[in-house]
Amino acid sequence: MTEKSFSILIVDDELDNLRALAALLSSEGYVVRKAASGEIALETTAIQAPDLVLLDIRMPRMNGYQVCERLKQQTSTRDIPIIFMSAYTDLSSKIQAFELGGADYISKPFEAEEVLTRVRYQLSLRQQQQQLLLAVQEHQRIEHELHQSNQQMQAILKALPDVMLHFNTDGTLHCLSGVAQAERPLGTSETSETEKDGLPNYQLNRIDPASFLPCGQQLYQALQQTLATGQVATVECPLEIAGQIHYFETRVVGLDTQQAIAIARDVTQRKLFEDNLQQQAKRDRLLSQITQRMRQTLTLDEILKTAVQDIRDWLQTDRVLIYQLNQWHGVVFVESVSAEEFSLLGQQFQDQCFETLLQRRYSRGYVSVIYDVAAIDAPLCYTDLMQAMQVRAVLAFPLFLKDQLWGLLIAHQCYYPRRWEDWEVDFLKQITAQLNIAIQQSQLYEQASRQAKREALLNEIVETINQSLDLDQVLAQTAHQLLIAFESASSFIGLWNAETLSLQQIKVDFAVGDLDLSQLVDSVGQDPQIQLALQQTEMVVVGAPSPNSHDEQAAILAISIRFEGELKGIMGVRCHTSRHWSEDEKLLLKELAAQLAIAIQQAELYQQLQAANHKLERLANLDGLTQIPNRRCLDSYLQQEWRRLRRERAGLSLIMCDVDFFKRYNDFYGHLAGDDCLRQIAQILDRCVNRPADLVARYGGEEFAIVLPKTDLKGAIHIADYIQQAIAQASIPHLDSPLNQAITVSLGAAELLPSLGNTPADLLTAADQALYSAKRQGRNCCCYQTSEQTTKSTQE
Numbered sequence: 001m002t003e004k005s006f007s008i009l010i011v012d013d014e015l016d017n018l019r020a021l022a023a024l025l026s027s028e029g030y031v032v033r034k035a036a037s038g039e040i041a042l043e044t045t046a047i048q049a050p051d052l053v054l055l056d057i058r059m060p061r062m063n064g065y066q067v068c069e070r071l072k073q074q075t076s077t078r079d080i081p082i083i084f085m086s087a088y089t090d091l092s093s094k095i096q097a098f099e100l101g102g103a104d105y106i107s108k109p110f111e112a113e114e115v116l117t118r119v120r121y122q123l124s125l126r127q128q129q130q131q132l133l134l135a136v137q138e139h140q141r142i143e144h145e146l147h148q149s150n151q152q153m154q155a156i157l158k159a160l161p162d163v164m165l166h167f168n169t170d171g172t173l174h175c176l177s178g179v180a181q182a183e184r185p186l187g188t189s190e191t192s193e194t195e196k197d198g199l200p201n202y203q204l205n206r207i208d209p210a211s212f213l214p215c216g217q218q219l220y221q222a223l224q225q226t227l228a229t230g231q232v233a234t235v236e237c238p239l240e241i242a243g244q245i246h247y248f249e250t251r252v253v254g255l256d257t258q259q260a261i262a263i264a265r266d267v268t269q270r271k272l273f274e275d276n277l278q279q280q281a282k283r284d285r286l287l288s289q290i291t292q293r294m295r296q297t298l299t300l301d302e303i304l305k306t307a308v309q310d311i312r313d314w315l316q317t318d319r320v321l322i323y324q325l326n327q328w329h330g331v332v333f334v335e336s337v338s339a340e341e342f343s344l345l346g347q348q349f350q351d352q353c354f355e356t357l358l359q360r361r362y363s364r365g366y367v368s369v370i371y372d373v374a375a376i377d378a379p380l381c382y383t384d385l386m387q388a389m390q391v392r393a394v395l396a397f398p399l400f401l402k403d404q405l406w407g408l409l410i411a412h413q414c415y416y417p418r419r420w421e422d423w424e425v426d427f428l429k430q431i432t433a434q435l436n437i438a439i440q441q442s443q444l445y446e447q448a449s450r451q452a453k454r455e456a457l458l459n460e461i462v463e464t465i466n467q468s469l470d471l472d473q474v475l476a477q478t479a480h481q482l483l484i485a486f487e488s489a490s491s492f493i494g495l496w497n498a499e500t501l502s503l504q505q506i507k508v509d510f511a512v513g514d515l516d517l518s519q520l521v522d523s524v525g526q527d528p529q530i531q532l533a534l535q536q537t538e539m540v541v542v543g544a545p546s547p548n549s550h551d552e553q554a555a556i557l558a559i560s561i562r563f564e565g566e567l568k569g570i571m572g573v574r575c576h577t578s579r580h581w582s583e584d585e586k587l588l589l590k591e592l593a594a595q596l597a598i599a600i601q602q603a604e605l606y607q608q609l610q611a612a613n614h615k616l617e618r619l620a621n622l623d624g625l626t627q628i629p630n631r632r633c634l635d636s637y638l639q640q641e642w643r644r645l646r647r648e649r650a651g652l653s654l655i656m657c658d659v660d661f662f663k664r665y666n667d668f669y670g671h672l673a674g675d676d677c678l679r680q681i682a683q684i685l686d687r688c689v690n691r692p693a694d695l696v697a698r699y700g701g702e703e704f705a706i707v708l709p710k711t712d713l714k715g716a717i718h719i720a721d722y723i724q725q726a727i728a729q730a731s732i733p734h735l736d737s738p739l740n741q742a743i744t745v746s747l748g749a750a751e752l753l754p755s756l757g758n759t760p761a762d763l764l765t766a767a768d769q770a771l772y773s774a775k776r777q778g779r780n781c782c783c784y785q786t787s788e789q790t791t792k793s794t795q796e
Contacts, residue, residue, distance in 0.1 A: 038062030057086035260693035372417035396508035488573035626682035634697035646754035653716035
């Protein structure tokens with residue numbers, strides 16, 4: 001399966017997100033499927049499981065967490081990687097996503113490149129897992145075939161022996177047939193050679209068993225056992241033939257109490273195949289175990305410590321270490337050694353040879369395989385370094401982080417040279433690939449954890465700031481939150497008075513101790529470092545003492561509070577002793593200062609802003625003449641209800657109402673009377689609807705609109721008829737009307753089920769067409785729009 005043929009399922013209830021993600025991933029060649037709800041997603045995966053799921057958390061009826069949990073419960077879908085996508089940025093949401101089995105987490109609004117990078121990464125993992133599974137299945141198939149082959153081989157060996165040895169009871173080898181080369185390693189001496197029946201025959205002298213080679217000793221012992229018990233004895237004899245070890249499976253069968261026959265078959269290939277297969281199975285199990293442990297933790301130290309220990313145990317070598325690089329400098333990050341004398345843990349190295357000769361080669365994926373350091377042509381600096389570390393043989397593999405050389409995985413043989421086997425090199429290459437993934441995941445996890453922790457602290461303090469517009473309370477609560485967040489001895493916040501050029505409303509909080517609160521308050525205004533922070537926009541950082549200073553001083557982290565360049569105050573934390581302030585702490589204080597500046601500004605403008613907003617809201621949403629919602633309010637409310645009812649899959653009805661012959665009314669009675677007539681009609685319409693969700697609005701001129709959520713067409717027609725009755729009962733005079741002597745109205749009703757395939761404009765168009773039909777049919781009536789035609793109401 002190529003990367004471009006992967007199937008990706010996008011689950012999101014927002015159409016815009018579905019379209020954007022589908023277009024982005026389709027442009028990359030992926031096969032994209034879409035689901036607008038959790039239920040549809042589960043049905044889709046049941047039919048055909050995708051290779052990756054992009055899953056929104058906030059969805060109606062079934063949220064992303066529930067969908068993920070259902071997928072992880074099914075055997076067919078539990079291994080599908082799931083990337084959560086959500087506007088939730090709090091730590092608890094992310095932790096819950098990972099605890100439920102999520103592979104990654106993308107915050108909305110998302111960046112296209114970030115989505116593509118994370119998708120490629122998860123699909124790469126998916127592909128590697130599938131390849132590993134296929135390799136395991138292939139190994140299982142080979143083991144099964146080997147078992148069948150062995151059974152067949154056993155049957156053939158009984159009928160077609162390769163070597164036959166005829167023994168006397170005293171150990172004399174009477175004759176030999178089959179493979180003549182097997183004779184000499186038995187530890188006997190040849191006396192004569194003849195040809196009989198086309199087979200070589202050897203008459204062999206009796207040899208003292210003590211002088212036999214190991215194979216001869218095994219055969220002699222098996223011979224004695226067979227002659228003594230009468231049972232078949234089987235031994236496996238390793239023999240060196242032409243400089244190579246061969247394995248013979250030998251069955252010793254007694255002919256009588258004086259003679260025995262040994263039938264041997266060369267099983268060298270089978271033996272080697274079994275050994276290789278067992279070794280491969282062990283390597284696969286170890287690789288699977290290491291990979292599994294990597295997935296069980298995201299802590300890099302634990303992953304690497306476990307990996308080097310497993311590798312050293314498997315290779316049976318003296319030292320395995322992870323060498324973390326910083327340009328050409330480096331430090332031994334983790335190690336596993338066979339003896340304490342080989343330990344290099346924590347040591348730093350500056351290797352000029354590595355800088356000039358090897359760094360670029362390792363950056364391109366170079367693997368170093370050295371059998372004997374003393375036998376290679378290498379610069380003196382390299383051989384001196386290897387000698388200092390007691391190294392005779394080396395295996396070194398590059399480790400990468402985001403395509404940059406991060407470090408090296410190194411295996412050392414210290415006592416003697418070693419010829420590394422091809423399978424050992426291939427095995428470490430596979431582990432290196434998994435370690436690269438683990439390093440990448442660990443860094444992402446650490447970054448996410450630090451960011452989540454900082455955001456959680458920031459959100460907690462910002463929530464405290466935003467809970468009240470009482471500046472005194474805000475400052476006191478924020479100072480207390482600062483003390484906890486930074487784990488400092490004390491915290492302080494003060495407001496700047498531009499008239500007196502001094503700090504006021506100084507709030508100080510401190511940890512448990514014998515500190516004097518009044519002295520702490522006074523020290524805020526007098527501390528030169530705090531005064532320096534007030535005078536500049538940059539943060540003042542006083543941490544660890546300088547290298548040339550032996551005096552320990554108090555640590556301060558302070559920043560001025562400014563809004564649009566205007567000084568609003570000061571905030572910070574202090575410790576009694578030296579302390580290193582991390583970049584996360586500095587960033588947190590900077591962000592808090594920005595939030596507090598906004599809170600201070602908001603407190604000053606709150607009352608004025610509230611009054612202005614209230615007035616603007618009334619002006620924006622009410623019709624000035626009729627004092628009912630205007631067209632703008634109607635459009636906004638219609639969009640809002642459309643989205644809500646689309647999620648709930650409920651219907652929405654709309655009635656359009658038009659005053660009959662209203663132009664004649666204005667011409668006959670005057671515009672002031674016409675305005676008063678519209679106000680009366682608006683009040684009548686408003687009284688005709690009783691539910692809180694119903695809305696009566698002025699559509700424009702003499703037209704009105706009534707929005708009826710969760711109302712079918714029959715209900716809308718009932719309300720339209722009720723409106724006509726109410727207008728008739730009001731008896732508003734209209735002497736110039738050719739239809740009636742009182743005001744009448746024409747109405748058009750329509751209903752739609754909101755969906756992705758239609759819009760509120762479709763409902764407005766349908767109701768307007770029904771209204772037009774009512775006017776054509778003589779006015780003073782109600783028509784309604786169906787899917788086939790426009791129909792007139794029976795009510796007159």
